[in-house]
């Protein structure tokens with residue numbers, strides 16, 4: 110192992126795919142190696158996510174990250190200079206302690222995660238091995254990819270309440286083969302929408318944002334695209350949804366404002382049950398219930414948990430302590446992993462390990478505000494996480510992640526292992 114130590118840490122403000130400021134960190138080692146990482150940012154965020162530090166005030170509409178950048182360049186750089194980059198857990202522990210709050214509110218999860226990821230990259234680069242190998246050793250696996258081809262909710266002005274309509278290739282000979290199949294459906298969907306005079310411009314995650322009116326109509330259109338492209342919906346191309354229902358839940362009345370109706374938790378469950386019965390290609394629903402409706406989520410898990418995957422995003426916020434509670438209460442059967450929800454690489458790994466122990470599936474996720482940093486692609490392979498969602502094709506910051514898997518698949522050659530289709 111290289112003996113290199115951290116010599117310098119420097120952060121700067123860069124801009125994400127929505128034109129909002131975000132943090133980029135350079136970690137330089139005393140052997141001259143550079144590790145660079147950029148932090149993503151969500152729009153439909155969970156209330157209990159680690160705190161993304163924003164400046165407030167009038168500059169950049171209060172969204173500047175000068176404070177987070179200064180925290181990296183000042184306090185964090187002083188604390189980490191001279192330390193070894195090769196013990197990620199120790200570095201992350203130091204960052205957590207230095208911050209001193211339970212939710213990284215003082216230094217900012219954006220400052221802390223940028224450093225955490227850049228340290229891992231610097232260590233991998235210093236050892237002259239790919240990041241996925243540095244983090245994962247020999248137990249590597251390419252995940253099942255979920256492409257978000259229709260955008261709704263707060264990610265687009267399509268007027269559809271469900272935030273994400275994803276497709277995933279069930280049968281695939283390689284990662285590349287799977288991407289090709291999805292590309293066929295994607296282009297066919299574009300043609301179908303254009304023929305109907307619908308919008309083919311894309312939303313925040315690179316999926317189309319047509320005014321299809323309802324969730325059912327969006328799914329019908331997806332079925333049509335899958336079948337017109339020459340595949341069978343369900344057995345060849347499956348569908349996953351992220352309603353991101355915290356966004357349409359009224360905490361006071363405890364009702365879901367969905368497609369012009371006010372639904373109780375019970376009504377919404379009946380809606381999902383009908384939806385899955387009508388469209389059996391749906392294999393996964395994320396955040397079907399609000400982060401403030403644990404009972405609703407648990408009831409769905411009881412009713413649908415043995416038929417489809419139920420993913421907890423806002424409700425768990427990649428937080429091992431909150432997730433432990435969720436496991437105990439029988440909420441969901443899978444967890445979405447977003448590094449910036451918790452703020453360090455090590456804690457994200459902890460959540461994945463916890464999921465594995467409890468028999469929960471794991472899906473690594475991008476944020477709706479992204480950069481071209483493809484850290485999560487390497488991370489998913491290293492953690493053999495099983496699944497990833499990172500948007501769709503028509504936005505470079507999304508396709509960059511999928512392209513990174515293609516590079517990794519090529520590098521691994523015969524050793525490239527594909528994740529089993531999630532059950």
Ligand SMILES: O=C(O)[C@@H](CO)OP(=O)(O)O
Nearest residue numbers: 151152153154475476477
């Ligand atoms: O809800 C989600 O799963 C994410 C990513 O798709 O969206 P955001 O980053 O806006 O929270």
Ligand SMILES: [Mg+2]
Nearest residue numbers: 351353396422
């Ligand atoms: Mg989500």
